[in-house]
Amino acid sequence: xxxxxxxxxxxxxxxxxxxxxxxxxxxxxxxxxxxxxxxxxxxxxxxxxxxxxxxxxxxxxxxxxxxxxxxxxxxxxxxxxxxxxxxxxxxxxxxxxxxxxxxxxxxxxxxxxxxxxxxxxxxxxxxxxxxxxxxxxxxxxxxxxxxxxxxxxxxxxxxxxxxxxxxxxxxxxxxxxxxxxxxxxxxxxxxxxxxxxxxxxxxxxxxxxxxxxxxxxxxxxxxxxxxxxxxxxxxxxxxxxxxxxxxxxxxxxxxxxxxxxxxxxxxxxxxxxxxxxxxxxxxxxxxxxxxxxxxxxxxxxxxxxxxxxxxxxxxxx
Ligand code: GLN
Numbered sequence: 001x002x003x004x005x006x007x008x009x010x011x012x013x014x015x016x017x018x019x020x021x022x023x024x025x026x027x028x029x030x031x032x033x034x035x036x037x038x039x040x041x042x043x044x045x046x047x048x049x050x051x052x053x054x055x056x057x058x059x060x061x062x063x064x065x066x067x068x069x070x071x072x073x074x075x076x077x078x079x080x081x082x083x084x085x086x087x088x089x090x091x092x093x094x095x096x097x098x099x100x101x102x103x104x105x106x107x108x109x110x111x112x113x114x115x116x117x118x119x120x121x122x123x124x125x126x127x128x129x130x131x132x133x134x135x136x137x138x139x140x141x142x143x144x145x146x147x148x149x150x151x152x153x154x155x156x157x158x159x160x161x162x163x164x165x166x167x168x169x170x171x172x173x174x175x176x177x178x179x180x181x182x183x184x185x186x187x188x189x190x191x192x193x194x195x196x197x198x199x200x201x202x203x204x205x206x207x208x209x210x211x212x213x214x215x216x217x218x219x220x221x222x223x224x225x226x227x228x229x230x231x232x233x234x235x236x237x238x239x240x241x242x243x244x245x246x247x248x249x250x251x252x253x254x255x256x257x258x259x260x261x262x263x264x265x266x267x268x269x270x271x272x273x274x275x276x277x278x279x280x281x282x283x284x285x286x287x288x289x290x291x292x293x294x295x296x297x298x299x300x301x302x303x304x305x306x307x308x309x310x311x312x313x314x315x316x317x
Contacts (some may be wrong), residue, residue, distance in 0.1 A: 210276025
């Protein structure tokens with residue numbers, strides 16, 4: 001097995017970087033342009049506290065859909081599993097992450113899962129608080145604790161852009177209001193969703209979210225218990241089955257550990273009991289997953305033997 005070192009990670013980055021050519025940068029993100037297309041960075045933090053990093057790790061990028069993990073954790077704390085999954089399903093979906101048709105064709109008009117846009121908006125609608133500010137503050141407090149990074153902030157530019165380009169998400173939300181899935185204020189749920197998408201993080205922060213999921217339910221810096229452990233199990237299972245949208249099956253086979261992507265090219269990976277992985281590679285494919293980041297995830301899985309379903313060379317007889 002390959003030993004995990006910074007030199008190895010540098011090599012893995014250079015092997016994976018050419019895959020950026022297969023993707024495109026999401027130009028709705030204000031800070032993004034062609035010059036960052038082949039940026040690629042990775043940070044890995046093990047449950048023993050070892051930190052490794054390589055590539056372009058200093059770039060702050062919006063969380064985008066990686067925020068769906070955090071929103072789900074906050075909602076699970078607020079309402080518990082049964083109530084949350086009355087509002088949103090837990091099944092993978094074969095359509096694109098912002099699909100509308102699935103809302104009408106699926107019997108109960110419940111979004112398939114919390115990792116697609118409709119599901120995440122429905123989850124955001126649940127998060128407790130007297131107004132959007134309070135609800136977002138609760139989200140940020142939790143995020144700052146699990147990343148051990150109290151400087152994390154929203155980008156106002158990204159937030160404005162999310163709002164300005166939010167027609168599809170508004171359609172999803174109002175459709176869900178019409179079917180009774182969304183019972184709280186629709187505009188507030190959308191506003192919270194846009195804010196959650198617009199929080200800026202770098203590779204290390206993404207890795208720390210993965211580490212929190214891998215390691216457990218306590219604040220990394222204190223002994224404060226942040227969330228019941230069984231909720232983390234639920235979240236990891238949902239990420240495994242739906243975190244990479246309609247490529248989730250592919251990543252379950254080729255990586256074999258839970259991964260969640262965002263259209264900023266961010267990926268959070270979590271290897272339970274072992275490590276958290278944070279990747280930023282802004283070029284994404286048509287399904288919304290980082291092309292170079294995806295190649296890197298698969299390489300890491302193979303070289304470091306991270307596939308939880310067994311190793312490539314295992315003789316199964
Ligand atoms: N802001 C994007 C949206 O709402 C996030 C989607 C994503 O990262 N896949 O469509």
